[in-house]
Amino acid sequence: xxxxxxxxxxxxxxxxxxxxxxxxxxxxxxxxxxxxxxxxxxxxxxxxxxxxxxxxxxxxxxxxxxxxxxxxxxxxxxxxxxxxxxxxxxxxxxxxxxxxxxxxxxxxxxxxxxxxxxxxxxxxxxxxxxxxxxxxxxxxxxxxxxxxxxxxxxxxxxxxxxxxxxxxxxxxxxxxxxxxxxxxxxxxxxxxxxxxxxxxxxxxxxxxxxxxxxxxxxxxxxxxxxxxxxxxxxxxxxxxxxxxxxxxxxxxxxxxxxxxxxxxxxxxxxxxxxxxxxxxxxxxxxxxxxxxxxxxxxxxxxxxxxxxxx
Numbered sequence: 001x002x003x004x005x006x007x008x009x010x011x012x013x014x015x016x017x018x019x020x021x022x023x024x025x026x027x028x029x030x031x032x033x034x035x036x037x038x039x040x041x042x043x044x045x046x047x048x049x050x051x052x053x054x055x056x057x058x059x060x061x062x063x064x065x066x067x068x069x070x071x072x073x074x075x076x077x078x079x080x081x082x083x084x085x086x087x088x089x090x091x092x093x094x095x096x097x098x099x100x101x102x103x104x105x106x107x108x109x110x111x112x113x114x115x116x117x118x119x120x121x122x123x124x125x126x127x128x129x130x131x132x133x134x135x136x137x138x139x140x141x142x143x144x145x146x147x148x149x150x151x152x153x154x155x156x157x158x159x160x161x162x163x164x165x166x167x168x169x170x171x172x173x174x175x176x177x178x179x180x181x182x183x184x185x186x187x188x189x190x191x192x193x194x195x196x197x198x199x200x201x202x203x204x205x206x207x208x209x210x211x212x213x214x215x216x217x218x219x220x221x222x223x224x225x226x227x228x229x230x231x232x233x234x235x236x237x238x239x240x241x242x243x244x245x246x247x248x249x250x251x252x253x254x255x256x257x258x259x260x261x262x263x264x265x266x267x268x269x270x271x272x273x274x275x276x277x278x279x280x281x282x283x284x285x286x287x288x289x290x291x292x293x294x295x296x297x298x299x300x301x302x303x304x305x306x307x308x309x310x
Contacts, residue, residue: 001128002046002252003120003151005056005142006039007109007135008066008080009088011241011281016093019101035066036090036281037109038133038158041242045249045285047074049271051256055080056120057136058108060087069282079120083108088135098237098276104159110137117145126150129173131252133158140167147171156248160184174209175201176248182212198222211251211265213244219269221261230265233299237276239284246285247272270294 015030035044039057046053047070054076059067061082071077088107094100117138124130130151132142135158146153147168156176157164165185169175179197183190186200194212198220201210209223218232237243251268259267271291278284294300 001052001054001125002131002154002256003054003056003079003124003128004039004043004046004131005112005120005136006042006131006133007037007088007106008035008040008055008057008059008070009037009090009104009107009109009135010034010063010066011036011090011092013092013094013241013280015279016095018095019093019099032280034280034282035069036092036242037088038135038156038245039109040066040070041245041281041285042131042133042156042249042252043070043075044073044282045242045246045271046253046256047249048285049250049253049267049288049291051249051253054078054123057081058083058085058111058116060085060108063087079123081116083111085111092241092281094239094241094279098239100239100241102241104135106135106137109135112136112138112142114138114141117141121145121149124149124151127152129154129252129256131248132156134161134164135159139163143168143171154248154252156244157181157185158244170205170207172205172208174211175205176211176213176244176251177201178213178215178244182210194220198227211248213247215240215243219247219265221265226261228262228265230262230269233269233273235273235277235299239279240276242281242284243272243276245281246275249285250291266295267291270299273299 014028086107088109091103152173154174182197212220247268250271254264274286275284
């Protein structure tokens with residue numbers, strides 16, 4: 001079992017010709033509300049990949065439909081508390097090139113108490129996995145207790161901040177980072193070559209496995225002297241929202257199934273390549289059958305509606 005202590009947000013999507021500039025008022029061509037949050041996205045991706053996942057989180061009572069989506073996908077949701085607070089939410093711009101810009105309000109995601117952690121860890125067993133991101137409160141205490149409980153920690157330090165540098169990252173079993181996060185942790189310039197970033201992370205965290213995701217430049221795995229590269233798959237992105245979360249969820253599901261690292265990378269990259277061709281966060285995360293079909297037959301090109309071309 002993997003336990004995911006993660007954010008649950010309502011994502012407000014605005015389709016725009018370009019990301020809004022300072023001082024500019026820009027009309028949106030489309031607006032939608034959907035399930036999001038890095039935690040929820042990663043739980044949903046892992047469940048759709050066939051993984052065993054229990055989500056720990058908090059959600060405004062009025063938005064219980066978001067919990068229902070997770071449960072329907074196969075996520076264990078008993079540890080998601082419905083509270084009389086505003087849910088976390090994000091304002092997401094998506095431009096015509098598929099790039100996005102996000103404003104995040106944490107809301108209920110920042111209300112976890114020590115009592116809640118007691119309840120969560122009572123349901124966890126030594127040797128199981130804990131996944132966390134940087135969108136919820138109580139992160140230092142969470143990691144401290146996970147170490148005490150003998151859990152394997154997978155950490156995605158997004159959104160990155162200086163506070164992450166104070167966490168016991170050396171105790172993590174697996175770290176998922178993008179280029180900017182890797183550079184911040186390694187104390188290097190963001191323009192550094194991937195190999196330089198990996199070398200810097202190895203010096204900073206020698207006992208921690210690392211998955212470095214680089215979008216259109218592929219992904220890397222590193223642990224000790226072992227290093228693997230996964231090329232990006234040739235697709236034209238429509239919306240990159242949740243692509244990294246899809247990658248993480250599928251990677252962990254493959255790891256849970258006992259697959260080799262190279263298979264984990266390939267499965268995760270294929271799922272992300274399918275996802276970026278569909279608008280939205282939760283809506284873009286593919287089912288395992290679609291990923292297996294793409295691995296067998298090749299990545300399809302999708303219409304804007306999300307339907308495959310013939």
